[in-house]
Amino acid sequence: GRDHLLGISAVSGRAQTFNSGGRVLKDVAGIGLTRAVAGSWGTLAVITRVTFKVKPKPEETATVVLIGLSNELAVEAMGAALAMPFDVTAGVHLETSLVKRLQQEDFQSVANPITALRLETFSKFLPRRIEFLKKALKTYGELYIVGNDASIAFWNELQQLSPMLGSDRQVWRISTLLNKGAHFINDIRRHMEVEVYFDWFGGLMWLLISEAVDAGAADIRRTLATYGGHATLIRATDKIRSQVSVFQPLDSSTEHITRNLKHAFDPDAVLNRARMYTYL
Structure with missing residues:
Protein backbone atom coordinates (compact mmCIF):
# COMPACT_ATOMS: atom_id res chain seq x y z
CA GLY A 1 0.00 0.00 0.00
CA ARG A 2 0.92 3.64 0.20
CA ASP A 3 2.83 3.09 3.44
CA HIS A 4 5.37 1.06 1.45
CA LEU A 5 5.69 3.59 -1.36
CA LEU A 6 8.98 5.51 -1.24
CA GLY A 7 8.96 7.54 -4.42
CA ILE A 8 7.43 8.13 -7.83
CA SER A 9 8.07 9.69 -11.20
CA ALA A 10 4.97 11.07 -12.90
CA VAL A 11 3.48 13.39 -15.51
CA SER A 12 0.99 16.02 -14.37
CA GLY A 13 -2.05 17.31 -16.23
CA ARG A 14 0.15 20.22 -17.29
CA ALA A 15 2.27 17.70 -19.25
CA GLN A 16 5.16 18.32 -16.85
CA THR A 17 7.29 15.49 -15.50
CA PHE A 18 8.21 15.45 -11.82
CA ASN A 19 9.78 13.25 -9.17
CA SER A 20 8.62 12.92 -5.57
CA GLY A 21 10.02 11.00 -2.63
CA GLY A 22 13.17 8.92 -3.08
CA ARG A 23 14.58 5.53 -3.94
CA VAL A 24 16.01 4.57 -0.55
CA LEU A 25 14.45 4.15 2.90
CA LYS A 26 15.20 7.39 4.71
CA ASP A 27 13.58 10.71 5.52
CA VAL A 28 13.02 12.25 2.10
CA ALA A 29 11.28 15.37 0.90
CA GLY A 30 8.03 14.83 -0.94
CA ILE A 31 6.91 11.59 0.67
CA GLY A 32 3.53 13.17 1.52
CA LEU A 33 3.07 14.24 -2.10
CA THR A 34 4.00 10.74 -3.23
CA ARG A 35 1.19 9.25 -1.17
CA ALA A 36 -1.28 11.93 -2.21
CA VAL A 37 -0.70 11.20 -5.90
CA ALA A 38 -0.86 7.44 -5.28
CA GLY A 39 -4.25 7.82 -3.62
CA SER A 40 -5.74 10.23 -6.15
CA TRP A 41 -7.18 7.62 -8.54
CA GLY A 42 -5.34 9.15 -11.47
CA THR A 43 -6.87 12.61 -11.05
CA LEU A 44 -3.58 14.42 -10.35
CA ALA A 45 -0.93 12.73 -12.48
CA VAL A 46 0.04 9.68 -14.51
CA ILE A 47 2.63 7.67 -12.58
CA THR A 48 5.44 6.36 -14.77
CA ARG A 49 7.75 4.83 -12.14
CA VAL A 50 7.35 3.70 -8.55
CA THR A 51 9.79 2.70 -5.83
CA PHE A 52 8.46 0.42 -3.10
CA LYS A 53 9.89 -0.64 0.23
CA VAL A 54 9.87 -4.44 0.35
CA LYS A 55 10.44 -6.89 3.17
CA PRO A 56 11.87 -10.42 3.14
CA LYS A 57 9.30 -13.18 2.83
CA PRO A 58 8.72 -14.69 6.30
CA GLU A 59 9.99 -18.21 6.83
CA PRO A 163 -16.53 -14.21 1.15
CA MET A 164 -18.14 -11.28 -0.64
CA LEU A 165 -18.02 -12.78 -4.11
CA GLY A 166 -20.92 -14.68 -5.62
CA SER A 167 -23.41 -12.04 -4.53
CA ASP A 168 -24.85 -8.98 -6.24
CA ARG A 169 -25.41 -7.19 -2.94
CA GLN A 170 -24.02 -3.69 -2.53
CA VAL A 171 -20.60 -3.40 -0.90
CA TRP A 172 -19.21 -0.56 1.22
CA ARG A 173 -15.70 0.00 2.56
CA ILE A 174 -15.77 1.79 5.93
CA SER A 175 -12.73 3.08 7.80
CA THR A 176 -12.92 4.44 11.34
CA LEU A 177 -11.13 4.26 14.69
CA LEU A 178 -10.36 0.74 15.94
CA ASN A 179 -12.60 1.08 18.98
CA LYS A 180 -15.55 2.58 17.09
CA GLY A 181 -16.25 0.02 14.37
CA ALA A 182 -18.39 -2.43 16.34
CA HIS A 183 -20.51 0.40 17.74
CA PHE A 184 -21.01 1.78 14.25
CA ILE A 185 -22.25 -1.63 13.08
CA ASN A 186 -24.73 -1.82 15.97
CA ASP A 187 -26.12 1.58 15.03
CA ILE A 188 -26.31 0.95 11.29
CA ARG A 189 -28.23 -2.28 11.89
CA ARG A 190 -31.10 -0.17 13.20
CA HIS A 191 -31.56 1.01 9.61
CA MET A 192 -30.64 -1.98 7.44
CA GLU A 193 -29.49 -5.59 7.35
CA VAL A 194 -25.73 -5.90 6.88
CA GLU A 195 -23.05 -8.56 6.84
CA VAL A 196 -19.66 -7.33 7.99
CA TYR A 197 -16.03 -8.35 7.69
CA PHE A 198 -13.63 -6.48 9.99
CA ASP A 199 -10.06 -5.94 8.77
CA TRP A 200 -7.12 -3.85 10.00
CA PHE A 201 -7.74 -5.10 13.57
CA GLY A 202 -11.19 -3.49 13.44
CA GLY A 203 -10.36 -0.17 11.79
CA LEU A 204 -11.64 -1.22 8.35
CA MET A 205 -15.00 -2.84 7.64
CA TRP A 206 -16.42 -4.35 4.48
CA LEU A 207 -20.22 -4.21 4.48
CA LEU A 208 -22.61 -6.27 2.37
CA ILE A 209 -26.05 -4.67 2.38
CA SER A 210 -29.39 -5.56 0.84
CA GLU A 211 -30.71 -3.69 -2.18
CA ALA A 212 -31.45 -0.03 -1.40
CA VAL A 213 -32.38 2.93 -3.59
CA ASP A 214 -29.24 4.87 -2.63
CA ALA A 215 -27.19 1.82 -1.59
CA GLY A 216 -27.80 2.91 1.99
CA ALA A 217 -25.57 5.96 1.53
CA ALA A 218 -27.69 8.40 3.53
CA ASP A 219 -27.99 6.15 6.59
CA ILE A 220 -24.38 4.93 6.43
CA ARG A 221 -22.82 8.38 6.14
CA ARG A 222 -25.15 9.98 8.69
CA THR A 223 -24.36 7.23 11.20
CA LEU A 224 -20.64 7.31 10.47
CA ALA A 225 -20.54 11.06 11.08
CA THR A 226 -21.12 10.30 14.77
CA TYR A 227 -17.92 8.25 14.96
CA GLY A 228 -15.72 9.84 12.31
CA GLY A 229 -14.32 8.05 9.30
CA HIS A 230 -14.82 7.45 5.60
CA ALA A 231 -17.36 5.40 3.65
CA THR A 232 -16.61 4.38 0.06
CA LEU A 233 -19.17 2.65 -2.16
CA ILE A 234 -17.31 -0.25 -3.77
CA ARG A 235 -20.04 -2.17 -5.57
CA ALA A 236 -23.48 -1.09 -6.80
CA THR A 237 -25.32 -0.79 -10.08
CA ASP A 238 -24.19 1.85 -12.57
CA LYS A 239 -27.46 3.70 -11.99
CA ILE A 240 -26.86 4.00 -8.25
CA ARG A 241 -23.18 4.89 -8.71
CA SER A 242 -24.22 7.75 -10.99
CA GLN A 243 -26.59 9.10 -8.33
CA VAL A 244 -24.59 8.57 -5.14
CA SER A 245 -21.18 9.97 -4.25
CA VAL A 246 -18.90 6.93 -4.34
CA PHE A 247 -16.26 8.59 -2.16
CA GLN A 248 -16.78 10.20 1.23
CA PRO A 249 -18.10 13.78 0.80
CA LEU A 250 -15.52 16.30 1.96
CA ASP A 251 -15.96 19.06 4.50
CA SER A 252 -15.49 22.61 3.22
CA SER A 253 -11.87 22.95 4.36
CA THR A 254 -10.77 19.64 2.87
CA GLU A 255 -12.68 20.36 -0.33
CA HIS A 256 -10.90 23.72 -0.66
CA ILE A 257 -7.50 22.05 -0.29
CA THR A 258 -8.50 19.31 -2.75
CA ARG A 259 -9.62 21.84 -5.37
CA ASN A 260 -6.36 23.78 -5.04
CA LEU A 261 -4.32 20.59 -5.34
CA LYS A 262 -6.25 19.57 -8.45
CA HIS A 263 -5.73 23.01 -10.00
CA ALA A 264 -2.00 22.90 -9.28
CA PHE A 265 -1.54 19.54 -11.01
CA ASP A 266 -4.32 19.46 -13.59
CA PRO A 267 -5.97 22.87 -14.10
CA ASP A 268 -7.90 21.79 -17.22
CA ALA A 269 -9.18 18.56 -15.62
CA VAL A 270 -7.87 16.33 -18.40
CA LEU A 271 -7.00 13.45 -16.05
CA ASN A 272 -9.88 11.18 -14.99
CA ARG A 273 -12.41 14.00 -14.97
CA ALA A 274 -15.06 13.53 -12.24
CA ARG A 275 -13.54 10.19 -11.22
CA MET A 276 -13.73 11.01 -7.51
CA TYR A 277 -15.87 14.15 -7.27
CA THR A 278 -17.74 16.16 -9.89
CA TYR A 279 -15.42 19.13 -9.39
CA LEU A 280 -12.34 16.98 -10.02
Missing part, protein backbone atom coordinates in the same frame (compact mmCIF):
# COMPACT_ATOMS: atom_id res chain seq x y z
CA GLU A 60 6.75 -19.37 8.37
CA THR A 61 3.21 -18.14 8.95
CA ALA A 62 0.66 -19.21 11.55
CA THR A 63 -2.82 -18.00 12.41
CA VAL A 64 -4.33 -17.87 15.89
CA VAL A 65 -8.11 -18.23 15.55
CA LEU A 66 -10.65 -17.31 18.23
CA ILE A 67 -14.14 -18.78 17.91
CA GLY A 68 -17.54 -17.26 18.65
CA LEU A 69 -16.65 -13.72 19.72
CA SER A 70 -19.13 -10.89 19.35
CA ASN A 71 -18.04 -7.96 17.20
CA GLU A 72 -17.26 -5.90 20.31
CA LEU A 73 -15.13 -8.61 21.92
CA ALA A 74 -13.40 -9.41 18.64
CA VAL A 75 -12.33 -5.80 18.16
CA GLU A 76 -11.16 -5.70 21.78
CA ALA A 77 -9.12 -8.90 21.32
CA MET A 78 -7.58 -7.69 18.06
CA GLY A 79 -6.65 -4.38 19.68
CA ALA A 80 -5.05 -6.22 22.59
CA ALA A 81 -3.03 -8.41 20.20
CA LEU A 82 -1.91 -5.39 18.20
CA ALA A 83 -0.58 -3.76 21.37
CA MET A 84 1.51 -6.81 22.30
CA PRO A 85 5.19 -7.19 21.31
CA PHE A 86 4.55 -10.27 19.16
CA ASP A 87 4.54 -8.63 15.70
CA VAL A 88 1.01 -9.67 14.82
CA THR A 89 0.82 -8.65 11.16
CA ALA A 90 -2.94 -8.87 10.51
CA GLY A 91 -6.20 -9.15 12.40
CA VAL A 92 -9.66 -9.87 10.97
CA HIS A 93 -13.10 -10.82 12.24
CA LEU A 94 -15.78 -12.48 10.12
CA GLU A 95 -19.38 -13.00 11.11
CA THR A 96 -20.87 -16.48 10.72
CA SER A 97 -22.57 -15.86 7.38
CA LEU A 98 -19.24 -14.88 5.82
CA VAL A 99 -17.31 -17.72 7.48
CA LYS A 100 -19.64 -20.16 5.71
CA ARG A 101 -18.47 -18.80 2.35
CA LEU A 102 -14.77 -19.41 2.96
CA GLN A 103 -13.12 -21.96 0.68
CA GLN A 104 -10.48 -23.15 3.15
CA GLU A 105 -11.30 -26.56 4.62
CA ASP A 106 -9.98 -25.56 8.05
CA PHE A 107 -12.89 -23.12 8.41
CA GLN A 108 -15.74 -24.82 6.54
CA SER A 109 -16.93 -26.73 9.60
CA VAL A 110 -16.98 -23.63 11.83
CA ALA A 111 -20.52 -22.45 12.51
CA ASN A 112 -19.58 -19.36 14.50
CA PRO A 113 -17.84 -16.03 13.95
CA ILE A 114 -14.05 -16.25 13.74
CA THR A 115 -11.35 -13.79 14.76
CA ALA A 116 -8.00 -14.48 13.08
CA LEU A 117 -4.57 -13.09 14.00
CA ARG A 118 -1.59 -13.65 11.73
CA LEU A 119 1.96 -14.26 12.94
CA GLU A 120 4.84 -14.18 10.44
CA THR A 121 8.46 -14.65 11.46
CA PHE A 122 11.44 -17.00 11.46
CA SER A 123 10.46 -20.61 12.11
CA LYS A 124 12.50 -20.86 15.31
CA PHE A 125 10.68 -17.89 16.88
CA LEU A 126 7.14 -18.81 15.86
CA PRO A 127 6.23 -21.49 18.47
CA ARG A 128 7.16 -19.23 21.36
CA ARG A 129 5.17 -16.30 19.96
CA ILE A 130 2.16 -18.54 19.44
CA GLU A 131 2.28 -19.71 23.05
CA PHE A 132 2.64 -16.18 24.39
CA LEU A 133 -0.28 -14.99 22.28
CA LYS A 134 -2.44 -17.95 23.33
CA LYS A 135 -1.81 -17.20 27.00
CA ALA A 136 -2.50 -13.51 26.52
CA LEU A 137 -5.83 -14.17 24.80
CA LYS A 138 -7.05 -17.16 26.82
CA THR A 139 -9.71 -15.07 28.55
CA TYR A 140 -11.44 -14.63 25.18
CA GLY A 141 -12.34 -18.32 25.00
CA GLU A 142 -11.81 -21.17 22.55
CA LEU A 143 -8.97 -20.82 20.05
CA TYR A 144 -6.89 -22.97 17.75
CA ILE A 145 -3.84 -22.67 15.51
CA VAL A 146 -3.77 -22.89 11.71
CA GLY A 147 -0.43 -23.93 10.19
CA ASN A 148 1.70 -22.40 7.47
CA ASP A 149 0.13 -23.62 4.21
CA ALA A 150 -3.48 -23.25 5.35
CA SER A 151 -2.69 -19.82 6.81
CA ILE A 152 -1.21 -18.54 3.57
CA ALA A 153 -4.21 -19.85 1.61
CA PHE A 154 -6.63 -18.29 4.12
CA TRP A 155 -5.06 -14.84 4.02
CA ASN A 156 -4.77 -14.94 0.23
CA GLU A 157 -8.48 -15.72 0.09
CA LEU A 158 -9.33 -12.78 2.31
CA GLN A 159 -7.09 -10.54 0.22
CA GLN A 160 -9.40 -11.30 -2.71
CA LEU A 161 -12.51 -10.59 -0.57
CA SER A 162 -13.66 -14.10 -1.40
Whole structure:
Protein backbone atom coordinates (compact mmCIF):
# COMPACT_ATOMS: atom_id res chain seq x y z
CA GLY A 1 0.00 0.00 0.00
CA ARG A 2 0.92 3.64 0.20
CA ASP A 3 2.83 3.09 3.44
CA HIS A 4 5.37 1.06 1.45
CA LEU A 5 5.69 3.59 -1.36
CA LEU A 6 8.98 5.51 -1.24
CA GLY A 7 8.96 7.54 -4.42
CA ILE A 8 7.43 8.13 -7.83
CA SER A 9 8.07 9.69 -11.20
CA ALA A 10 4.97 11.07 -12.90
CA VAL A 11 3.48 13.39 -15.51
CA SER A 12 0.99 16.02 -14.37
CA GLY A 13 -2.05 17.31 -16.23
CA ARG A 14 0.15 20.22 -17.29
CA ALA A 15 2.27 17.70 -19.25
CA GLN A 16 5.16 18.32 -16.85
CA THR A 17 7.29 15.49 -15.50
CA PHE A 18 8.21 15.45 -11.82
CA ASN A 19 9.78 13.25 -9.17
CA SER A 20 8.62 12.92 -5.57
CA GLY A 21 10.02 11.00 -2.63
CA GLY A 22 13.17 8.92 -3.08
CA ARG A 23 14.58 5.53 -3.94
CA VAL A 24 16.01 4.57 -0.55
CA LEU A 25 14.45 4.15 2.90
CA LYS A 26 15.20 7.39 4.71
CA ASP A 27 13.58 10.71 5.52
CA VAL A 28 13.02 12.25 2.10
CA ALA A 29 11.28 15.37 0.90
CA GLY A 30 8.03 14.83 -0.94
CA ILE A 31 6.91 11.59 0.67
CA GLY A 32 3.53 13.17 1.52
CA LEU A 33 3.07 14.24 -2.10
CA THR A 34 4.00 10.74 -3.23
CA ARG A 35 1.19 9.25 -1.17
CA ALA A 36 -1.28 11.93 -2.21
CA VAL A 37 -0.70 11.20 -5.90
CA ALA A 38 -0.86 7.44 -5.28
CA GLY A 39 -4.25 7.82 -3.62
CA SER A 40 -5.74 10.23 -6.15
CA TRP A 41 -7.18 7.62 -8.54
CA GLY A 42 -5.34 9.15 -11.47
CA THR A 43 -6.87 12.61 -11.05
CA LEU A 44 -3.58 14.42 -10.35
CA ALA A 45 -0.93 12.73 -12.48
CA VAL A 46 0.04 9.68 -14.51
CA ILE A 47 2.63 7.67 -12.58
CA THR A 48 5.44 6.36 -14.77
CA ARG A 49 7.75 4.83 -12.14
CA VAL A 50 7.35 3.70 -8.55
CA THR A 51 9.79 2.70 -5.83
CA PHE A 52 8.46 0.42 -3.10
CA LYS A 53 9.89 -0.64 0.23
CA VAL A 54 9.87 -4.44 0.35
CA LYS A 55 10.44 -6.89 3.17
CA PRO A 56 11.87 -10.42 3.14
CA LYS A 57 9.30 -13.18 2.83
CA PRO A 58 8.72 -14.69 6.30
CA GLU A 59 9.99 -18.21 6.83
CA GLU A 60 6.75 -19.37 8.37
CA THR A 61 3.21 -18.14 8.95
CA ALA A 62 0.66 -19.21 11.55
CA THR A 63 -2.82 -18.00 12.41
CA VAL A 64 -4.33 -17.87 15.89
CA VAL A 65 -8.11 -18.23 15.55
CA LEU A 66 -10.65 -17.31 18.23
CA ILE A 67 -14.14 -18.78 17.91
CA GLY A 68 -17.54 -17.26 18.65
CA LEU A 69 -16.65 -13.72 19.72
CA SER A 70 -19.13 -10.89 19.35
CA ASN A 71 -18.04 -7.96 17.20
CA GLU A 72 -17.26 -5.90 20.31
CA LEU A 73 -15.13 -8.61 21.92
CA ALA A 74 -13.40 -9.41 18.64
CA VAL A 75 -12.33 -5.80 18.16
CA GLU A 76 -11.16 -5.70 21.78
CA ALA A 77 -9.12 -8.90 21.32
CA MET A 78 -7.58 -7.69 18.06
CA GLY A 79 -6.65 -4.38 19.68
CA ALA A 80 -5.05 -6.22 22.59
CA ALA A 81 -3.03 -8.41 20.20
CA LEU A 82 -1.91 -5.39 18.20
CA ALA A 83 -0.58 -3.76 21.37
CA MET A 84 1.51 -6.81 22.30
CA PRO A 85 5.19 -7.19 21.31
CA PHE A 86 4.55 -10.27 19.16
CA ASP A 87 4.54 -8.63 15.70
CA VAL A 88 1.01 -9.67 14.82
CA THR A 89 0.82 -8.65 11.16
CA ALA A 90 -2.94 -8.87 10.51
CA GLY A 91 -6.20 -9.15 12.40
CA VAL A 92 -9.66 -9.87 10.97
CA HIS A 93 -13.10 -10.82 12.24
CA LEU A 94 -15.78 -12.48 10.12
CA GLU A 95 -19.38 -13.00 11.11
CA THR A 96 -20.87 -16.48 10.72
CA SER A 97 -22.57 -15.86 7.38
CA LEU A 98 -19.24 -14.88 5.82
CA VAL A 99 -17.31 -17.72 7.48
CA LYS A 100 -19.64 -20.16 5.71
CA ARG A 101 -18.47 -18.80 2.35
CA LEU A 102 -14.77 -19.41 2.96
CA GLN A 103 -13.12 -21.96 0.68
CA GLN A 104 -10.48 -23.15 3.15
CA GLU A 105 -11.30 -26.56 4.62
CA ASP A 106 -9.98 -25.56 8.05
CA PHE A 107 -12.89 -23.12 8.41
CA GLN A 108 -15.74 -24.82 6.54
CA SER A 109 -16.93 -26.73 9.60
CA VAL A 110 -16.98 -23.63 11.83
CA ALA A 111 -20.52 -22.45 12.51
CA ASN A 112 -19.58 -19.36 14.50
CA PRO A 113 -17.84 -16.03 13.95
CA ILE A 114 -14.05 -16.25 13.74
CA THR A 115 -11.35 -13.79 14.76
CA ALA A 116 -8.00 -14.48 13.08
CA LEU A 117 -4.57 -13.09 14.00
CA ARG A 118 -1.59 -13.65 11.73
CA LEU A 119 1.96 -14.26 12.94
CA GLU A 120 4.84 -14.18 10.44
CA THR A 121 8.46 -14.65 11.46
CA PHE A 122 11.44 -17.00 11.46
CA SER A 123 10.46 -20.61 12.11
CA LYS A 124 12.50 -20.86 15.31
CA PHE A 125 10.68 -17.89 16.88
CA LEU A 126 7.14 -18.81 15.86
CA PRO A 127 6.23 -21.49 18.47
CA ARG A 128 7.16 -19.23 21.36
CA ARG A 129 5.17 -16.30 19.96
CA ILE A 130 2.16 -18.54 19.44
CA GLU A 131 2.28 -19.71 23.05
CA PHE A 132 2.64 -16.18 24.39
CA LEU A 133 -0.28 -14.99 22.28
CA LYS A 134 -2.44 -17.95 23.33
CA LYS A 135 -1.81 -17.20 27.00
CA ALA A 136 -2.50 -13.51 26.52
CA LEU A 137 -5.83 -14.17 24.80
CA LYS A 138 -7.05 -17.16 26.82
CA THR A 139 -9.71 -15.07 28.55
CA TYR A 140 -11.44 -14.63 25.18
CA GLY A 141 -12.34 -18.32 25.00
CA GLU A 142 -11.81 -21.17 22.55
CA LEU A 143 -8.97 -20.82 20.05
CA TYR A 144 -6.89 -22.97 17.75
CA ILE A 145 -3.84 -22.67 15.51
CA VAL A 146 -3.77 -22.89 11.71
CA GLY A 147 -0.43 -23.93 10.19
CA ASN A 148 1.70 -22.40 7.47
CA ASP A 149 0.13 -23.62 4.21
CA ALA A 150 -3.48 -23.25 5.35
CA SER A 151 -2.69 -19.82 6.81
CA ILE A 152 -1.21 -18.54 3.57
CA ALA A 153 -4.21 -19.85 1.61
CA PHE A 154 -6.63 -18.29 4.12
CA TRP A 155 -5.06 -14.84 4.02
CA ASN A 156 -4.77 -14.94 0.23
CA GLU A 157 -8.48 -15.72 0.09
CA LEU A 158 -9.33 -12.78 2.31
CA GLN A 159 -7.09 -10.54 0.22
CA GLN A 160 -9.40 -11.30 -2.71
CA LEU A 161 -12.51 -10.59 -0.57
CA SER A 162 -13.66 -14.10 -1.40
CA PRO A 163 -16.53 -14.21 1.15
CA MET A 164 -18.14 -11.28 -0.64
CA LEU A 165 -18.02 -12.78 -4.11
CA GLY A 166 -20.92 -14.68 -5.62
CA SER A 167 -23.41 -12.04 -4.53
CA ASP A 168 -24.85 -8.98 -6.24
CA ARG A 169 -25.41 -7.19 -2.94
CA GLN A 170 -24.02 -3.69 -2.53
CA VAL A 171 -20.60 -3.40 -0.90
CA TRP A 172 -19.21 -0.56 1.22
CA ARG A 173 -15.70 0.00 2.56
CA ILE A 174 -15.77 1.79 5.93
CA SER A 175 -12.73 3.08 7.80
CA THR A 176 -12.92 4.44 11.34
CA LEU A 177 -11.13 4.26 14.69
CA LEU A 178 -10.36 0.74 15.94
CA ASN A 179 -12.60 1.08 18.98
CA LYS A 180 -15.55 2.58 17.09
CA GLY A 181 -16.25 0.02 14.37
CA ALA A 182 -18.39 -2.43 16.34
CA HIS A 183 -20.51 0.40 17.74
CA PHE A 184 -21.01 1.78 14.25
CA ILE A 185 -22.25 -1.63 13.08
CA ASN A 186 -24.73 -1.82 15.97
CA ASP A 187 -26.12 1.58 15.03
CA ILE A 188 -26.31 0.95 11.29
CA ARG A 189 -28.23 -2.28 11.89
CA ARG A 190 -31.10 -0.17 13.20
CA HIS A 191 -31.56 1.01 9.61
CA MET A 192 -30.64 -1.98 7.44
CA GLU A 193 -29.49 -5.59 7.35
CA VAL A 194 -25.73 -5.90 6.88
CA GLU A 195 -23.05 -8.56 6.84
CA VAL A 196 -19.66 -7.33 7.99
CA TYR A 197 -16.03 -8.35 7.69
CA PHE A 198 -13.63 -6.48 9.99
CA ASP A 199 -10.06 -5.94 8.77
CA TRP A 200 -7.12 -3.85 10.00
CA PHE A 201 -7.74 -5.10 13.57
CA GLY A 202 -11.19 -3.49 13.44
CA GLY A 203 -10.36 -0.17 11.79
CA LEU A 204 -11.64 -1.22 8.35
CA MET A 205 -15.00 -2.84 7.64
CA TRP A 206 -16.42 -4.35 4.48
CA LEU A 207 -20.22 -4.21 4.48
CA LEU A 208 -22.61 -6.27 2.37
CA ILE A 209 -26.05 -4.67 2.38
CA SER A 210 -29.39 -5.56 0.84
CA GLU A 211 -30.71 -3.69 -2.18
CA ALA A 212 -31.45 -0.03 -1.40
CA VAL A 213 -32.38 2.93 -3.59
CA ASP A 214 -29.24 4.87 -2.63
CA ALA A 215 -27.19 1.82 -1.59
CA GLY A 216 -27.80 2.91 1.99
CA ALA A 217 -25.57 5.96 1.53
CA ALA A 218 -27.69 8.40 3.53
CA ASP A 219 -27.99 6.15 6.59
CA ILE A 220 -24.38 4.93 6.43
CA ARG A 221 -22.82 8.38 6.14
CA ARG A 222 -25.15 9.98 8.69
CA THR A 223 -24.36 7.23 11.20
CA LEU A 224 -20.64 7.31 10.47
CA ALA A 225 -20.54 11.06 11.08
CA THR A 226 -21.12 10.30 14.77
CA TYR A 227 -17.92 8.25 14.96
CA GLY A 228 -15.72 9.84 12.31
CA GLY A 229 -14.32 8.05 9.30
CA HIS A 230 -14.82 7.45 5.60
CA ALA A 231 -17.36 5.40 3.65
CA THR A 232 -16.61 4.38 0.06
CA LEU A 233 -19.17 2.65 -2.16
CA ILE A 234 -17.31 -0.25 -3.77
CA ARG A 235 -20.04 -2.17 -5.57
CA ALA A 236 -23.48 -1.09 -6.80
CA THR A 237 -25.32 -0.79 -10.08
CA ASP A 238 -24.19 1.85 -12.57
CA LYS A 239 -27.46 3.70 -11.99
CA ILE A 240 -26.86 4.00 -8.25
CA ARG A 241 -23.18 4.89 -8.71
CA SER A 242 -24.22 7.75 -10.99
CA GLN A 243 -26.59 9.10 -8.33
CA VAL A 244 -24.59 8.57 -5.14
CA SER A 245 -21.18 9.97 -4.25
CA VAL A 246 -18.90 6.93 -4.34
CA PHE A 247 -16.26 8.59 -2.16
CA GLN A 248 -16.78 10.20 1.23
CA PRO A 249 -18.10 13.78 0.80
CA LEU A 250 -15.52 16.30 1.96
CA ASP A 251 -15.96 19.06 4.50
CA SER A 252 -15.49 22.61 3.22
CA SER A 253 -11.87 22.95 4.36
CA THR A 254 -10.77 19.64 2.87
CA GLU A 255 -12.68 20.36 -0.33
CA HIS A 256 -10.90 23.72 -0.66
CA ILE A 257 -7.50 22.05 -0.29
CA THR A 258 -8.50 19.31 -2.75
CA ARG A 259 -9.62 21.84 -5.37
CA ASN A 260 -6.36 23.78 -5.04
CA LEU A 261 -4.32 20.59 -5.34
CA LYS A 262 -6.25 19.57 -8.45
CA HIS A 263 -5.73 23.01 -10.00
CA ALA A 264 -2.00 22.90 -9.28
CA PHE A 265 -1.54 19.54 -11.01
CA ASP A 266 -4.32 19.46 -13.59
CA PRO A 267 -5.97 22.87 -14.10
CA ASP A 268 -7.90 21.79 -17.22
CA ALA A 269 -9.18 18.56 -15.62
CA VAL A 270 -7.87 16.33 -18.40
CA LEU A 271 -7.00 13.45 -16.05
CA ASN A 272 -9.88 11.18 -14.99
CA ARG A 273 -12.41 14.00 -14.97
CA ALA A 274 -15.06 13.53 -12.24
CA ARG A 275 -13.54 10.19 -11.22
CA MET A 276 -13.73 11.01 -7.51
CA TYR A 277 -15.87 14.15 -7.27
CA THR A 278 -17.74 16.16 -9.89
CA TYR A 279 -15.42 19.13 -9.39
CA LEU A 280 -12.34 16.98 -10.02
